Amino acid sequence: MLTKNRLSLTEYVKGVLDGDRMILSRAITLVESSLPSDQLIAEKVMEGILPYSGKSIRIGVTGVPGVGKSTFIESFGKILVEKGHKVAVLAVDPSSQQSHGSILGDKTRMENLASDKRAYIRPSPAGSTLGGVSARTREGMLLCEAAGFDVILIETVGVGQSEIAVKGMVDFFLLLMLAGAGDELQGIKKGIIEISDAMVINKADGSNQEAAKNARREYANALHLFPAKENGWIPPVKTCSSIYQTGLEEIWEMVVTYKQKMLVNGYWEDNRSRQRISWLHENIRYLFEQRFFQNEKIKNRMDQILPEIRLGKLSVMAKAKELVDIFTGQIKDIE
Template sequence: MPKTNKTALNEKEGVSISEITNASSIKTIKNRRKKQINPEDLVSNILKKNITALSRAITLVESTSLKHQETANNIIKQCLPHANKSIRIGITGVPGVGKSTFIETFGKHLTAIGKRIAVLAIDPSSSITKGSILGDKTRMEDLVKDENAFIRPSASGSSLGGVARKTRETIILCEAAGFDVILIETVGVGQSETTVHSMVDFFLLLKLAGAGDELQGIKRGIIEMADTIVINKADGDNLSKAKLAKVEFNRALHLYPTKSSNWQPRVATCSALQNEGIDNIWKIILEYIDITTKNGFFKTKRNDQNKFWLIQTIENQLKSDFFNALEIKEALKNQIQLIENNQTTPFAAAEFLLNLK
């Protein structure tokens, strides 16, 4: 009896090999092995501007799996020395202002002059509705087909902070993949503008002429954040109204104190639909980059943004650790009741709760 016969599979002649070793399973297993993520390979492919590798890395960043997050952190760390070289532009404006059309036209203008651009989005509502801006890529028909453009819908997440973190990490990956300009769209809901403002170099506010829109903007403090206000749809019958709005916004902007960037915010008009005034906006941005690079503000702002995110992340974690602890949740309810009954003060209650931990 030859030694080979010792294997159980060959014990009886005529018995086919076990199911698990059938051709289909082997293929699946091989495919899985192939899919096994090798961070070093991914990084090296990202640096080679491979879009598939970039997309896979972003998927890891967005994953809720702890293992994926560890791999993502590893990849981001390796990408960091190659990041930070793009111009990061935030774009906001109320629904209907024409953000998608603007990004499409502006993006096409940039790729036409040889830039590689990435389009990301911050959409806090997507974590609730599971919908997403940029989700409907058909709204950017031309840009989506452009090989020098990369469009990625908003990450979803349980909180705006979570979405923001994923977007910031995605920026790093996109920069490592050699994108020159990162456009970050925001829906203009809740705190999303502030969040985007805290991660971009240049903040662009899209507006329409008329409609009392101006005052709403002032109220929400968005105008103060804008490095440039662009009045869109300045075409046809709308043109003279847009020019008037430009004068008004310019006057309003001059009432604000000079920014620490030494940059006097601009007002421009454009028609994204008819591709008019788009080159001028890019010129304004380049001028901004030039001025703020020379006076050091560009670097200072990025450092400040990094510190902001560092502190924010820590503070959010401290708070959620505290308030999510079971013993605190119970005791908090009780203390609030005591406060309402005039049996304790908010300060005494705070001390009591802090002593529980």
């Protein structure tokens, strides 16, 4: 993630504020970099663009693989740009230890939206950790806002971890579903349904229309089983066809209605305030880990104890304490 030919602070800030997509991309890469020298500038870039950020609607889009997230985002994004919006698409990829996700990684996806000048698509960096990606995805979002994008779509796949991370950075969380799934499916997605602001049955087209309508009714009934949300919003269940572009206008209207209501009852700003606090916490955790494992004293002590930790001969609890003591300066020298 080395950032080559770094620009100056002013060039980054001005370029982003001018909506220069090339510089926007380079600024996001800079922010994602773990090089201390990059981070120093990245911080200042973020301070520079901060006053110009925050003015978008941030929408999280999730759903199981195969539900059609990319096609939905492409069609939905297209409708929004036609309405005069500027749409940025970011991805949060959980990058599981076992498999490497391909979310937005496939260059051939979202071709239609990607070629539109009113849209900006940023694929997820490959191989990043969840913590890193989600911490930096927020910075990417602010950079896009400063560059003039007023709708941010954040795509994530359904493994739980990433969804909770995305829920923590968006204003509206949309769950895409498929018709034809039974009670078990609802059980599995319970955690996700609880954090969703709307459920949309995708692929409601052709011979699937009837099933979609039934599923809509079924899910709407199921939602009654959940406790009311603190913001008073009752998550609607909608159907749409991303391919035939039906139902998409209604989804946008729903999001707009949501924003209006939440602005009135104060939840909109409350939610963002809370998100900024947990964002701070995430950044602290991220920085701590970077510094901890790069610290020379820690590295040396780790080299000494890891062989015995591996064999189970040293107590993990005691050694963790010792290492944190060393890092925070409570134990100055180790014999």
